[in-house]
Amino acid sequence: MEFDGEFELDGVPPEKAWVVLSDPVAVRDSLKGCQYITPMDDSFEWDSFEPEEDVPTLPEAEADDVASRAFRTGQKYAALMQVGVGSVKPKFETTVTIDDRDEEDFEMTATGSGSASGSSFSMESGMRIHPQEDGDGSRIEWWTEADISGRIAQLGGRVINPVANKIVNNFFTSIESQMTDVEETDSGVTDRIRGMF
Amino acid sequence: MSSEPDTPDAETEYQHDEDGGPDPEKHCGHGRGGMGEEVTRKEDKRFITGRGNYVDDIKKPGMLHCEIVRSPHAHARIENIDGSRAEAMDDVVAVLTADDLLEHDLATMPTLMDDTQDVLVNEKVKFQSQEVAAVIATDRYTAKDGAQKVEVEYDVLDPVVDAAEALEEDAPLVRDELDDQEDNHIFDWDTGDKEATEAVFDEADVTVEEDMLYQRLHPAPIETCGAVADWDPGMDKMTVHMTSQAPHAHRTLFSQVSGIPEHKVRIVSPDVGGGFGNKVPIYPGYVVAAAASYVLEQPVKWIEERSENIQTTGFARDYDMTGELAATEDGMIEGVKVDVLANHGAYNAAAQPSKFPAGFFNIFTGSYDIEAAYGSLTAAFTNTAPGGVAYRCSFRVTEAVYLIERMVKVLADELEMDPAEIRRKNFIPSDAFPYESATGWNYDSGDYEKALDKALEMADYEHYREEQQRRIAEDADKLIGIGISSFTEVVGAGPGKQCDIAGIEMFDSADLRVNPTGNAVLRVGVQTQGQGHETTFAQIVAEELGMDVDNISVEHGDTDTEPYGLGTYGSRSTPVAGAAAAVAARKVRDKAKSIAANELEAAEEDIEWDRESGEFHVAGAPDRSITITEIAAGAYMNHPGDEEPGLEAVNYYDPPEMTYPFGSYIVIVEVDRETGEVEFEKFVAVDDCGNRINPMIIEGQIHGGLAQGIGTAMLEKVTYDDNGNVTGGDFMNYLLPTANEIPNFETGHTVTPSPHHPIGAKGVGESPTVGSPPAIVNAVVDAMSHAGVSHVEMPMTPDVVWETLDDVGLSHQPAHNVEFDLGDDAEPADD
Amino acid sequence: MKSAPFEHHEPTTVDEAVSLLESLDDPTILAGGQSLVPMLRFRLANPDVVVDINGIDSLDYLREEDGHLRVGALARHADVAESDVIDEKYGSFADAAPLVADPQIRNRGTVVGSVAQADPKGDWGSVLLAHEGEVVARGPDGERAIPAEEFFLLPYDTTLGEDELITEVRVPTPSPNEGSAYHKLKRKTGDYAMAGVGVRLTFNDDGTIESAGIGMTAVDITNARATDAEEHLEGERPSPDLFAAAGELAAEQSNPESDEHGGADYKARMVDVLTQRALGDAAERAGTVTVKRRVTQ
Known part of the structure; x- marks a missing residue:
């Protein structure tokens, strides 16, 4: 199953978008149903893990913190993600590995997999941030190739597409509003963070 | 390699009665x-x-319940199974995996084709929903709760679900555990005289060829499979109540698998809610229930869910066929050729007597006197459920009948001949029986023309041919199609010297x-x-x-x-x-x-x-x-x-020969040129099953089989996506016909007794399932054949039919023939 | 059905139900169970808490009142199929009810539950859209009426609040010059729609179309209105050409996906066909035209 799309972030230049999209906390906050995204190693236990609460978010967060928690190439992350489709609300225990981050072209690729309620998925995703052709914002190109197995694939094939699109669109809309927050409150923070990469 | 049936010994003595046996046409009962x-x-x-008393009605003191944990993946290596969270539940008694079964030598079981299937997956999952572990609990709900808590780690592999793709060089290997299996090829088989057939084709006036898929079906009996296994440690005896179409054969197999002596195994098949071939094989669930009862020394019940039944138990058909006919320009069929690619799923588990790897498919010369015939078949492993059961048919006869009856229609259209006439021309004459076919079958008796004539009369054939032409001429919105199938079945396996299951002769x-x-x-x-x-x-x-x-x-x-x-x-x-x-x-x-x-x-x-x-x-x-x-x-x-x-x-x-019931079905359909919907206008079924024992039961059998034939032709297909997910594995997506989809059937009969059967009877339950799909497809094709349509694949859902209509320029818009009457006061509509 | 365990609440009044919805953590509402029960059975839905509204007798109604046809949250599809007032005046409802699922499900499943489920392949959403109906919801802050057009967001996703209960759906009582119809294409009884179209036509006294409503089933991510076709019809006099043009506009506005119910192009074409057929029926039922076929069949 392949999905792809584009999203325009008006008034948000690519480098700012890159900072926010590189922050697991910002991504978590923009992804509805996502309870945490955290670096994981082999000893990670889904049952016992408790995410840290009250983590400072952008734009208030300290630049050093944001820079140090930013996605790293080769790192594996654990994410707990609940997807709600009517009465069906599977909670996916998901692992994501950042395969590549291109700081110059603002391109990031990742692979992930997860399972819930007798279903599982694996995916290869990527995104690239382009400058807007007619404006000072960004155009985000994204793509995902996903393999889905189990009950959800058997019964839900016809809704996977619109639901995936909904999740992605909600995500970028939320990112956009976070960007606007950054802009409004402290326009200097992104430059500082950017300087640290 | 060739496996023609043997000709029965000439001196075989038929067990006829001294008074000639019953003649129900003369004195009825x-x-x-x-x-x-x-x-x-x-x-x-x-x-x-x-x-009624079905397996699920059986309750025994202390009975436990079994739920099977199944793989969400079609192809995956099992890295680890952790049942601890399930075992920790109060009412869970045990979690069984392949390791537990290995201790008792019950980890694998033989299939009907002598392949070896995992009871619970030992290393690698080979199809979606395959059995991975079992949870035994004190009640059914807890067993299911427990099954959800069993954690299985998989290393997911690329699956292959399509037989043709499975035979490509770089295809994922389904059966890598078999030492000599380097690809997904199972066997090649051929029948008939290749050289003679090629010669006939080379010389023929006309040849026709058509590709057709007999799609994967599931017998989908109303009652799913299930068992109550009860090991009695005092008597050293295993009693299994189970949904079995063959209790004794299952007893022998159970004894062989378990090592329990056969006299200490009792199989009881109580009331069974439909089998249709689905309950011929042994399934892992039965073995797991028996193993669990043996280990726990308590009765254990396993009852399958509907989707488990469709997704994991014996499917039917899945033959991708190419048929060819050679004929003279006046329509005498001289030769038939067929090539088949068979999808057997992850294990070779087809149900057929062992001397016939493709069942009785080599009866594909049908009701016709054809001089030369040659058939070849390749079977492949794929990451799909195993099967190839005889779904309400005699071992692949359904596929054979579909092929020849479709091809005769293709030839009739090519020669612009009436499809009834071309059949009449090529029938084995009634005085030619006993008749030996080009592939070696010995037909006992038949009068095919008589059955066809009766069906034509009942169907008012000439009237509908005229009506068909009128609608074409007037460019009407609904086209008429008339489909015929004059099929011959081969049933009653079998002579023991030809047919056996696991070595046991089929007496x-x-x-x-x-x-x-x-x-x-x-x-x-x-x-x-x-x-x-x-x-x-x-x-x-x-x-x-x-x-x-x-x-x-x-x-x-x-x-x-x-x-x-x-x-x-x-x-x-x-x-x-x-x-x-x-x-x-x-x-x-x-x-x-x-x-x-x-x-x-x-x-x-x-x-x-x-x-x-x-x-x-x-x-x-x-x-x-x-x-x-x-x-x-x-x-x-x-x-x-x-x-x-x-x-x-x-x-x-031990029957001296098989019996050959036959019939002629005529289906008249209306095809909606706006939507592609097909409606049955008339459905005539004339059957000949020799002497009839109970006409009412025969009629009921015919009705049921025709309904299943309609399901086959119009609705049913087990579908998979590229990841091996079964997307047609439940009744939301595997569409069985209901009473609303079934037209009124007009049934008739002729009586041509079997000469060798002690009461002259033949067998009838499967004729309608075998005979009706080609009649229905022929009818839909016939509605469009004047525009050059030669085939429509099953199931013929409205979209499939409409695409065909549209391809040949026959589709209509609703406005095509419509006028509005606005009444006296209104202005003209086209202002 | 072997569902996972859940807590089962049976309120007997709407107030009680609403306060349960407000106080409980992530409750799931059970009405006829037409969609929820299969999801429970497959364990795709694993709710901790179910609020079963079948005991709220006050929601079991189907009546004309205050200028509306009001369908209470416990009115079953079979109630609609058997109703005299529906049979007499609401062609689209009378058409749709017997086409929903199969007889067993119609005896249990509810119209409101089907709307709440917001499955784009559900029939009632299109009927509501064609009639410019409303969804009436009760929450902690009282009652509100949501126009059908603003109700559906995505498959299974609506503007209903998490603590709101739909008490009824309603459509305006038709004028004498109104006719409506629903056409659905499916592969068999009980199957989801391959495509469906609900149509309402209201005529002026001079025989021109005053207003039109067209709702489409299974050809977009929600039940959707064919607004271009509606506008094209308004002010015009019915004719085969007009209806053909409207059908084409509806098809263009539809957004089907290829799936097991057919290819996208086929479904769009069927929107065209079903729209024309439903328009013909609606116009006939309004007493405006008689549709004739030039050739038998």
């Missing part, structure tokens, strides 16, 4: 419920009043015991799943002993009490066990004569039996007569000195 009478089904009372058996009070119990080795054996077999005995049908009970399905038999499938019960019942009854009748002689004080050779009255009398003195009831009393209370007391007989019947 004699009023005692014998042959030809519409006796009300004995089994209906308990079914209609809710007193069948009957044990008839007459009680002192004059009633009788017939025990048979076959097993009914709705066929009405308790009625029809009683009618056979009533006919042959002159007894009232109400005085005969038929028992089946319990291996502790019934004689060994091979079970019910492939329309074999009447041809084989029905024959055994007749022969057993005649043996009883022979002994009855000696008792009659004793009672009537006459010489035994002077005693005659009169089929009409059902009584025994002294030759030349009809008044000196005695009934079977009186004889029964005599057998126990006044037996002749030179005879043993009692009155009973056993017969194990």
Whole structure:
């Protein structure tokens, strides 16, 4: 199953978008149903893990913190993600590995997999941030190739597409509003963070 | 390699009765419920009043429940199974994995084709929903809760679900555990004379070719599979109540798999809610339930869910076929060729007698006298459920009949001949029987033209041909299509020397015991799943002993009490066990004569039996007569000195040949040019199953089979996506027809008795499923053949039909033929 | 059905139900169970808490009142199929009810539940859209009426609040010059729609179309209105050409996906066909035209 799309972030230049999209906390906050995204190693236990609460978010967060928690190439992350489709609300225990981050072209690729309620998925995703052709914002190109197995694939094939699109669109809309927050409150923070990469 | 059936020995003795046997067309049942009478089904009372006893109705003290953990992946290596969270639950008794079964040597089981299937996956999952672990709990709900808590780590592999892709060089290897298996190829098989057939094709005036897929179907019986296994450690005996079409064969297999001696295994198949071939194989669930009962020393019940049934148990068909015909320009068929790619799923588990790797597919010359025939087939492993069961058909006859009946229509269109006429021209003539076909089959009897003529008349064929032309000429919105299928089935496996299952020859058996009070119990080795054996077999005995049908009970399905038999499938019960019942009854009748002689004080050779009255009398003195009831009393209370007391007989019947029921079906459809919807205008089915035992039951069988044929042609298909997910694995997506989709059937019959069967009967339950799909497809094609359409793939859903209409320019817009009448006041519509 | 365990609440009044919805953590509402029960059975839905509204007798109604046809949350599809007032005046409802699922499900499943489920393949959403109906919801802050057009967001996703209960759906009582119809294409009884179209036509006294409503089933991510076709019809007099143009506009506005129910192009074409057929029926039922076929069949 392949999905792809584009999203325009008006008034948000690519480098700012890159900072926010590189922050697991910002991504978590923009992804509805996502309870945490955290670096994981082999000893990670889904049952016992408790995410840290009250983590400072952008734009208030300290630049050093944001820079140090930013996605790293080769790192594996654990994410707990609940997807709600009517009465069906599977909670996916998901692992994501950042395969590549291109700081110059603002391109990031990742692979992930997860399972819930007798279903599982694996995916290869990527995104690239382009400058807007007619404006000072960004155009985000994204793509995902996903393999889905189990009950959800058997019964839900016809809704996977619109639901995936909904999740992605909600995500970028939320990112956009976070960007606007950054802009409004402290326009200097992104430059500082950017300087640290 | 070639596997033609052997010709039966010329000296094979047919077991005919001294008076020539029953002729139900002449004297119908004699009023005692014998042959030809519409006796009300004995089994209906308990079914209609809710007193049937199915496997899931069985409850035993201390019974545990089993739920199977299944793989969400179609192809994956199991890295780890952690059952600890399930085991920690209060009412969970055990979690079983392959490791537990390995300890008891129960980790694998043989399939019907001598392949070896994992009971619980040991290393690698090979199809979606395959059995990975089992949770045993004190109730069904907890077992299911527990199953959700079993954690399995998979290393997911790329699957291959398509047979053609499976045979490509870089395809994922489904069976890497087999030492000599380097690809997904299972076997090649061929039949007929290749050279002679090629020669005929080279010389022919006309040749036609068509590709067609007989899609993967599932028999989808109303009752899913299930078992209650009960190991008795005191008796060292395993009793398994299970949904089995072949209890004795399953007992032998169970004994072989488990190592428990066969006399310590009892299989009981109680009431079974439909089988259709689905309940012929052994499934992992049965074995898991038995293993769990053995280990835990408590009864264990396993009942399958609907989607588990469709996704993991024996599918049917999945033959991708190319057919070719060679003919003269005036429509005489000279040769037939067929090439098949068969998808067998992850294990080779097809249900067929072992000498026939492609079942009886080589009957693809059908009802026609064709000089040269050649067929070839390749079977492949894929990451799909195993199967290839004989879904309401005799081992791949359905595929063969579909091929030849479709090809005859293709040829008729190519030659612009009437499809009825071209059939008539090529039929095996009625005086050519017994007839040996180009692929070596020995047809017992037939009169194909008679059945076709009757069907044409019932269908008002000429009228509809005219109506069809009128609609084409007037560019009407609904096209008429007329489809014909003049099929021949081969049923009644089989002669033991040709057919065996796991080495056991396919005979069948009957044990008839007459009680002192004059009633009788017939025990048979076959097993009914709705066929009405308790009625029809009683009618056979009533006919042959002159007894009232109400005085005969038929028992089946319990291996502790019934004689060994091979079970019910492939329309074999009447041809084989029905024959055994007749022969057993005649043996009883022979002994009855000696008792009659004793009672009537006459010489035994002077005693005659009169089929009409059902009584025994002294030759030349009809008044000196005695009934079977009186004889029964005599057998126990006044037996002749030179005879043993009692009155009973056993017969194990090995049929000399198979039987060849046939028929002609005519389907008339209306095809909606706006939407592609197909409606049945008329559905005529003329069947010939030889002598008829119970016409009402036959009619019921025909109706049921036609409904399944409509499901096949119009709705059903087990579908997979590229990841091996079963997307047609539940009743939301696997579409069974309902009463609303079924038209009124007009049934008729002809009677051409089988010359070798003791009562001249053939077998009928599967004819309608076999014969109707090509008639339906031919009808839909026929509606569009004037525009050049030669084939439409099944299932012919509206979108498929509409795409075909649109491709050849036959689709219509609603406005095409519509006018609006606006009434007097209104202005003209086209202003 | 072997569902996962859940807590089962049976309120007997709407107030009680609403306060349960407010106080409980992530409750799931059970009405007829037409969609929820299969999801429970497959364990795709694993709710901790179910609020079963079948005991709220006050929601079991189907009546004309205050200028509306009001369908209470416990009115079953079978109630609609058997209703005299529906039969007499609401052609689209009368058409749709017997086409929903199969008889067993119609005896249990509810119209409101089907709307709440917001399955784009559900029939009632299109009927509501065609009639410009409303969804009436009750929450902690009282009652509100949501126009059908603003109700559906995505498959299974609506503007209903998490603590709101739909008490009824309603459509305006038709004028004498109104006719409506629903056409659905499916592969068999009980199957989801391959495509469906609900149509309402209201005529002026001069025989021109005053307003039109067209709702489409299974050809977009929600039930959707064919606004271009509606506008094209308004002010016009019915004719085969007009309806053909409207059908084409509806098809253009539809957004089907290829799936097991057919290819996208086929479904769009069927929107065209079903729209024309439903328009013909609606116009006939309004007493405006008689549709004739030039050739038998």
